[in-house]
Amino acid sequence: MQNFARNLLTEWRKLKLPFTDQTFVVAVSGGADSVSLLLALYELKKLKKLNLRFVIAHFNHDLRGAESEKDLQFVKNLAFELNFELALGKEKIPTEGNLEQNARLARYKFLYETAENLHAQCILTAHTVNDQAETFLINLIRGSGIEGLGGMKVVRDLVPIKSKTQNLKSKIQLVRPLLSWAKRADTENFCRRNNVEFQYDKMNEDLAFKRVRIRKILLPLLEDFNPKIVETLAKTATLLRQDFEDLQTLYESKFQHLDGELRLKVIKILQPSVRRRVLREWLKNHRGDLRGLDSKHLEAIERLIFSQKSGKTIELPNKESIVKEKGKLTFKQKNIENDLLSK
Amino acid sequence: MQNFARNLLTEWRKLKLPFTDQTFVVAVSGGADSVSLLLALYELKKLKKLNLRFVIAHFNHDLRGAESEKDLQFVKNLAFELNFELALGKEKIPTEGNLEQNARLARYKFLYETAENLHAQCILTAHTVNDQAETFLINLIRGSGIEGLGGMKVVRDLVPIKSKTQNLKSKIQLVRPLLSWAKRADTENFCRRNNVEFQYDKMNEDLAFKRVRIRKILLPLLEDFNPKIVETLAKTATLLRQDFEDLQTLYESKFQHLDGELRLKVIKILQPSVRRRVLREWLKNHRGDLRGLDSKHLEAIERLIFSQKSGKTIELPNKESIVKEKGKLTFKQKNIENDLLSK
Numbered sequence: 001m002q003n004f005a006r007n008l009l010t011e012w013r014k015l016k017l018p019f020t021d022q023t024f025v026v027a028v029s030g031g032a033d034s035v036s037l038l039l040a041l042y043e044l045k046k047l048k049k050l051n052l053r054f055v056i057a058h059f060n061h062d063l064r065g066a067e068s069e070k071d072l073q074f075v076k077n078l079a080f081e082l083n084f085e086l087a088l089g090k091e092k093i094p095t096e097g098n099l100e101q102n103a104r105l106a107r108y109k110f111l112y113e114t115a116e117n118l119h120a121q122c123i124l125t126a127h128t129v130n131d132q133a134e135t136f137l138i139n140l141i142r143g144s145g146i147e148g149l150g151g152m153k154v155v156r157d158l159v160p161i162k163s164k165t166q167n168l169k170s171k172i173q174l175v176r177p178l179l180s181w182a183k184r185a186d187t188e189n190f191c192r193r194n195n196v197e198f199q200y201d202k203m204n205e206d207l208a209f210k211r212v213r214i215r216k217i218l219l220p221l222l223e224d225f226n227p228k229i230v231e232t233l234a235k236t237a238t239l240l241r242q243d244f245e246d247l248q249t250l251y252e253s254k255f256q257h258l259d260g261e262l263r264l265k266v267i268k269i270l271q272p273s274v275r276r277r278v279l280r281e282w283l284k285n286h287r288g289d290l291r292g293l294d295s296k297h298l299e300a301i302e303r304l305i306f307s308q309k310s311g312k313t314i315e316l317p318n319k320e321s322i323v324k325e326k327g328k329l330t331f332k333q334k335n336i337e338n339d340l341l342s343k
Numbered sequence: 344m345q346n347f348a349r350n351l352l353t354e355w356r357k358l359k360l361p362f363t364d365q366t367f368v369v370a371v372s373g374g375a376d377s378v379s380l381l382l383a384l385y386e387l388k389k390l391k392k393l394n395l396r397f398v399i400a401h402f403n404h405d406l407r408g409a410e411s412e413k414d415l416q417f418v419k420n421l422a423f424e425l426n427f428e429l430a431l432g433k434e435k436i437p438t439e440g441n442l443e444q445n446a447r448l449a450r451y452k453f454l455y456e457t458a459e460n461l462h463a464q465c466i467l468t469a470h471t472v473n474d475q476a477e478t479f480l481i482n483l484i485r486g487s488g489i490e491g492l493g494g495m496k497v498v499r500d501l502v503p504i505k506s507k508t509q510n511l512k513s514k515i516q517l518v519r520p521l522l523s524w525a526k527r528a529d530t531e532n533f534c535r536r537n538n539v540e541f542q543y544d545k546m547n548e549d550l551a552f553k554r555v556r557i558r559k560i561l562l563p564l565l566e567d568f569n570p571k572i573v574e575t576l577a578k579t580a581t582l583l584r585q586d587f588e589d590l591q592t593l594y595e596s597k598f599q600h601l602d603g604e605l606r607l608k609v610i611k612i613l614q615p616s617v618r619r620r621v622l623r624e625w626l627k628n629h630r631g632d633l634r635g636l637d638s639k640h641l642e643a644i645e646r647l648i649f650s651q652k653s654g655k656t657i658e659l660p661n662k663e664s665i666v667k668e669k670g671k672l673t674f675k676q677k678n679i680e681n682d683l684l685s686k
Contacts, residue, residue, distance in 0.1 A: 141568045143575040146489075146586050210568065221564060225484045225553065232486040235638070240583075242616035243489050247590060273585035295578065 004190040023120040030071040030199035033126035036187035060090040133233040150241030292317040347533040366463040373414040373542035376469035379530035403433040476576040493584030635660040
């Protein structure tokens with residue numbers, strides 16, 4: 001067995017993923033990361049280490065014309081050669097707002113629906129240690145607190161937003177089996193060693209994207225300070241995630257009934273760090289998550305709490321708002337649409 | 344009153360520092376940060392907002408020949424003009440090992456002894472928001488966990504290392520009254536507005552020093568991503584420090600009696616994040632702090648815990664070591680010298 005496949009199998013055991021009878025959706029763009037994941041799954045299946053049904057899911061963002069078409073053909077051929085089933089999705093991505101985020105939302109929606117259709121409980125994506133380090137830096141630069149700095153989770157639930165107030169759809173897990181150990185160089189080497197080509201996404205070279213500038217400019221500079229900076233940042237993210245989860249666990253009992261309105265009298269006397277946590281938990285209970293919020297929103301709410309004036313409002317993204325009146329903070333919600341949580 | 348002085352006074356109140364009858368040692372290098380602090384204290388004294396005795400402490404590292412002599416003359420003149428007392432220290436810094444760290448240790452030893460001689464309970468240093476951001480990046484690049492990423496504290500106790508096992512000396516507080524609000528541009532502008540020169544330290548331009556490369560190369564690049572990166576990183580440090588302190592408080596009761604030996608049987612069954620915390624606390628109780636240790640030491644100890652072999656040893660800095668024998672971990676100490684804790 002090749003090392004890369006063995007590492008994947010070790011991670012598979014560590015995550016206690018099933019070895020038989022289940023269907024897994026594997027997100028494959030055609031790049032080195034997802035192709036290496038696919039090749040390793042193929043090897044483990046051939047060696048009878050995994051007796052699972054893998055369905056490749058390829059999403060065509062239709063942003064890059066002939067490029068996109070080439071990726072599609074490549075993934076089709078790969079699926080044929082490896083004898084894996086293939087699910088294809090295609091959508092015109094709205095170019096208003098944040099293009100990267102729109103594309104990601106559409107992609108995850110497709111992955112979620114594919115998994116639901118196939119009765120799969122798991123979607124595999126090929127995020128690597130490098131992706132984790134880049135995500136950490138993006139969040140650091142943005143000003144995230146401990147939760148955001150914790151980066152991507154190896155396993156997380158993918159559920160529709162506002163599932164509390166709608167018909168609950170299937171709970172599907174998003175699993176990133178390369179995230180904690182594979183570097184980008186490993187995935188590329190594994191493809192080469194197996195004589196399998198992979199596609200280069202031209203958007204990965206476009207310095208108009210923040211993530212690309214982080215990869216191409218910031219990380220190389222940081223490597224001058226610490227040659228292992230990618231591993232270091234990814235580990236820092238993991239440690240902070242554990243610290244965050246410890247804090248959540250320790251505070252859990254105090255936060256169980258944080259919905260409805262917040263009484264100013266109570267919230268004012270809390271320690272600042274506890275107050276911040278209470279506010280975050282309160283917002284999360286109302287919104288489903290903290291997406292789109294950052295420290296400036298929390299600070300605005302804190303100022304609102306302590307300001308002398310009544311009847312004031314803080315606007316949040318997505319037409320949500322916080323209103324202060326009659327000694328209370330009230331959360332005002334936008335109209336719920338059928339959004340899908342994704343990251 | 345000028346804005347800068349008003350901000351200092353606001354911080355003074357927030358920190359509940361005394362307004363009368365006490366002696367404060369003010370560390371003054373002659374650079375813009377320490378000169379601006381001194382000028383603001385002078386103004387607050389003149390306006391009778393603070394009725395305190397301030398003694399300037401200037402330490403001559405004797406690393407830069409004529410430069411050092413010029414700084415000394417400058418600080419002498421300043422003390423004369425402002426009518427502040429002056430304490431001078433001078434020492435040849437050993438150039439073996441980490442020069443910056445040797446210089447810092449000698450400087451803090453001088454500050455501590457000066458405060459002790461004057462029966463001062465407080466030493467003021469002029470660290471700014473920029474220093475905090477730089478410290479954060481240094482620790483991030485080094486791979487620090489949540490405690491290190493928390494950066495410098497606004498107030499911390501300065502006590503001799505190993506005070507538990509020696510005659511306890513005075514407890515003196517190190518206070519950084521500019522750390523949470525003043526940027527370097529603010530200190531320079533305040534000096535200029537008062538028509539007071541300040542000295543430029545050539546070592547602040549020497550790219551051989553990591554901190555200088557961080558200031559001159561890394562931070563400007565990060566500013567392309569976020570123009571407020573200095574404030575952002577300093578705030579992230581503050582938030583992580585509060586999270587760390589919350590974790591400490593929440594775990595405190597569990598850690599009270601963590602000295603002596605650690606039983607492997609007990610430590611093995613802990614959650615990884617809890618085990619790491621227990622190990623850190625145990626090391627801290629033995630050593631007084633975690634100075635000089637980083638994640639690779641903790642990982643080595645973790646591997647020792649789970650390895651099959653007995654009778655093995657992990658070497659730590661300063662001739663300390665961890666020995667595994669008879670189902671226990673034992674901490675072996677170096678011979679205690681009269682070190683002084685500083686940062």
